[in-house]
Amino acid sequence: MIKKHSAAFAAFLTFTSYTAFTAVHASAASAENPASLSHATGYYDNSQLVTVVSIGGESEIYFTTDGSRPGKDSALYDGTPITVSENTVVRIAEYSGEELVSTDKASIKIRTTSPTASSEGGEYSGTLKVTLTCNDPDAVIYYTTDGSAPSKDSAKYKKAITISETTTLRFCAYAPDKSRSKVVTEKYTITDDSFSDPLCQALFEVVNETRAEYGLKPLKAHTALTEAAEIRAKEYSYCQSHYRPDGSRWDTILTAYGLKTSIRAENLAYYYTSAKQVMRCWMNDSFHRGNILNPDTEYIGLACYDDGWCKYWCQLFIG
Structure with a gap:
């Protein structure tokens, strides 16, 4: 009926x-x-x-x-x-x-869920390793490093991609019974491994000299990480804590800069006037020393903020 x-x-x-x-x-x-x-x-x-x-x-x-x-x-x-x-x-x-x-x-x-990169496009110092992930467990990621559109004929993502020169990375994902994801483009500009601030450059050299004494590989300068360190050093001048002035954890600054990494650490200090002095302070403390000598750390950001009364130092590490 x-x-x-x-x-x-x-x-x-x-x-x-x-x-x-x-x-x-x-x-x-x-x-x-x-x-x-x-x-x-x-x-x-x-x-x-x-x-x-x-x-x-x-x-x-x-x-x-x-x-x-x-x-x-x-x-x-x-x-x-x-x-x-x-x-x-x-x-x-x-x-x-x-x-x-x-x-x-x-x-x-x-569409297949769009994949993401561990580091957003931007300016970086030294070699960068980029990992690609997709929330769809059945998806396969394909990528190119010459700026061309990726397809199933492109390189299949298997491990972290090493970026040692200015590169346009484009990638997408395919999942069974679904259409290709949107193509994601990230451009990485690689600059010299150095700091414009002489105090930070001196600290960078002391850090890597110290790591070499312990048989560890040198850290690479990271532009975005240094910008984040500059903000944290200034915040530290009026909020002596690993929490930010708004009450959030210090590492929210990494999220703000698109730095997605499981290995992250921060060293802070104030008053010291030279790189060697502040390094001596950090190396005399097991917590700060552990951050400097972590074998899994790859990148460092450095800042020294002077408010006219004293200097405020910040080291940020990621791996």
Whole structure:
């Protein structure tokens, strides 16, 4: 028996990836007001809920979700919500008795989640290692380092990418039954491994001389990390703490600069007037010494802020 519904009846259809086999009768539009799908053919960044809207009349709506043409032997629309989580073609056919009244079709393409880089594009000193990740566990990442658009013919990401010269890194992800993610572009400008502030340059050299004495590799200067250290040194001049003036942890400054890393540390000191003096202070304390001599640390940012009364020093480390 066909159920009759009001003229304003709106039915919702969501779907996964294959033909739905649930059958039910539904109110549909006349030829003047054909049933239609809420979504147009196109690309979508996440799962979608697709609706079938029918206005007025009494007819039956049949549908498929595998791209095949629906007929009276297909599933009858019942309005049951189904989530679209991968590439799917939904087609509907509206019948009045044995007469085909209208049809509609939408090809819904779900993009793979866009991958991200461990370091945002910007200016860096020395060699940089960039890791790529994607929240979709089934996705495979492809990348280029010459600025060209990546595809499945490009290099497949397997391990951290070493950036030793100015490079435009472009990457994307592919997951089964989904469309390619959006292409992400990060440009890395590599500069000389040095500091413009003579005090910071002296401290940089002392740090690496000290690490060499312990058989450790030298740290590389990092422009964004140094900018973050400059902010922290100034904050330290009126808030002597590893917490920031707003009460947040010191490492929120790294997040603000897009520095995504699990190894992070901060050394602070004030009053000392030379690099050797402040290094002696830090090396005499096990906590600060551990930060300086961490074998897994790769990059350092340095700052010395002078407020006219004394100097405030900051070392930031990431790995």
